Amino acid sequence: MGVAEPLVSLRGIGKSFANGVAALENFHLDLRDGEFLTLLGPSGCGKSTALRLIAGLATPSAGAIDWRDSAAAHNIGFVFQEATLLPWADVFANVYLPLRLAGKTREAAAPLVRETLALVGLADFETALPRQLSGGMKMRVAIARGLVTRPKLLLMDEPFAALDEVTRFRLGDDLLAMKQRLETTIVFVTHSIYESVYLSTRILALAARGGAIIDTIDIDAAIARDEEFRTSPEFAQYCRRASAALRSAYGEELR
Ligand SMILES: Nc1ncnc2c1ncn2[C@@H]1O[C@H](COP(=O)(O)OP(=O)(O)OP(=O)(O)O)[C@@H](O)[C@H]1O
Ligand SMILES: [Mg+2]
Numbered sequence: 001m002g003v004a005e006p007l008v009s010l011r012g013i014g015k016s017f018a019n020g021v022a023a024l025e026n027f028h029l030d031l032r033d034g035e036f037l038t039l040l041g042p043s044g045c046g047k048s049t050a051l052r053l054i055a056g057l058a059t060p061s062a063g064a065i066d067w068r069d070s071a072a073a074h075n076i077g078f079v080f081q082e083a084t085l086l087p088w089a090d091v092f093a094n095v096y097l098p099l100r101l102a103g104k105t106r107e108a109a110a111p112l113v114r115e116t117l118a119l120v121g122l123a124d125f126e127t128a129l130p131r132q133l134s135g136g137m138k139m140r141v142a143i144a145r146g147l148v149t150r151p152k153l154l155l156m157d158e159p160f161a162a163l164d165e166v167t168r169f170r171l172g173d174d175l176l177a178m179k180q181r182l183e184t185t186i187v188f189v190t191h192s193i194y195e196s197v198y199l200s201t202r203i204l205a206l207a208a209r210g211g212a213i214i215d216t217i218d219i220d221a222a223i224a225r226d227e228e229f230r231t232s233p234e235f236a237q238y239c240r241r242a243s244a245a246l247r248s249a250y251g252e253e254l255r
Contacts, residue, residue, distance in 0.1 A: 005068050006030040007153065007185055008054065013211075014062030015049050023049040025210040027063070031153075031185065034221075036176075038188045038196040040242060041206030041214075042249050047189045050211060051078070051155045054187065069152075077146030077154040077184075081161050083138035085130040085145075091117065092126040095144045102149065112148060119178055120144045136167040143175065147182060154179075156188045160195065172199055176225055193246060197238040198225055205245030215245040 013027040023046040031037060039047040052058040053065065055076050067073040085094045092113055099109040117123050120140040130138055139159060146154055160168045172195065179186055190196050196203050203217040219238055229235055 004033065007033050007068055007072060009066045010050070010054070010063065011066065012063035013050075013053060013060045013065070015046070015053060015058065016061045022210055024053075024060075025212070027211040028213075029204070031187065033152075033185055034183065034201075036179065036186045036188065036199055036201045038190060038200040038203045039206060040190065040193070040196050040203055040246060042208045042246070043191075045206045045208055045249070046211040047206065048157055051157050051187060051189060054153075055155055072152040075149050075151045077149065077151040079139075079142050079146040079154065079156045079159045081158040083130070083135075083142040085138060085141055087130050090127050090129055091122060091133075091141055094130070094141055095148050098145060098149050109148075112150075116144045116148045119147070119181070121174065134167075136163055136171060139163065139171060140174075143171075143178070147178065147184070150182060152185060154184050154186045156186060158189050158191065161191070168195070173225070175199070193239050193242045194230075197235060197242055198230060203242055205242060205249065207249050214249055215241065217241055217245070 008031045010027055010029040013024050014022065015024040016022045027046070027050065039050060041047055049058070053060055055078050056073065086097070095116060096106060096109050096113050099112065114123070117126060120143055122137065122140055122144065125133070125137070130141070133141065142159070160171055163171065176199065178184070188199065197219060200219055201221040202219065204213050205215040205217065206212065207214050217238060223229055223234070
């Protein structure tokens, strides 16, 4: 039996900007169904650029992005570091937005919007405005907006960076539960080694420039992600390995 074809393949991707910066050079990635893949690397190493290319928000200067199923390429959720909600619109309207843009009426969309709000734990906040919500709740709205179209792939660019640690842990656990329930594949960006090890099934540690892969860390998907894992010797060992990769990436930059 052959290995299943990847959901999306990035082959020999280069991305250069008009100012001469080469954010990515000959970058390869095969994303498999159901993965929780994290890109870990120094600031400026090309993580956001890679996400933007996968999302189709930018086009590569070299190489190709191949989707197994072109429908998946047109239904991608994207969650940014800031929740970027419409300040004048209530929670329902913010989550409804992608469906509205896809031409769905409010009535037709309502069951899906409500189901998604329940999934992120905000069933009772439909009519709240963003300014009435905590940072963690705003991020929950942003995640609901990212998932409301039931994308196969959810891209998350440092989504929890602005949150306190306890909120961050909670959102991480809830994200894993949602991922499992909706069978979403996730590409995630973080600067936190601990977060990357806790959440991921695979970590790509990237070099300081150009997106070269320093280490690929596979984390046994069968391990239950809970407090026991967080305090286990395996967790510490994965963290040491990710930390060593990151240190060597920063080392390169300082030379
Ligand atoms: N639109 C742009 N024009 C010119 N240079 C850009 C543009 N976008 C990104 N870059 C450059 O490309 C490189 C990679 O940027 P990118 O945003 O992908 O990094 P990153 O890994 O996401 O960093 P961070 O962790 O700080 O978010 C950087 O040197 C950045 O300055
Ligand atoms: Mg970035």
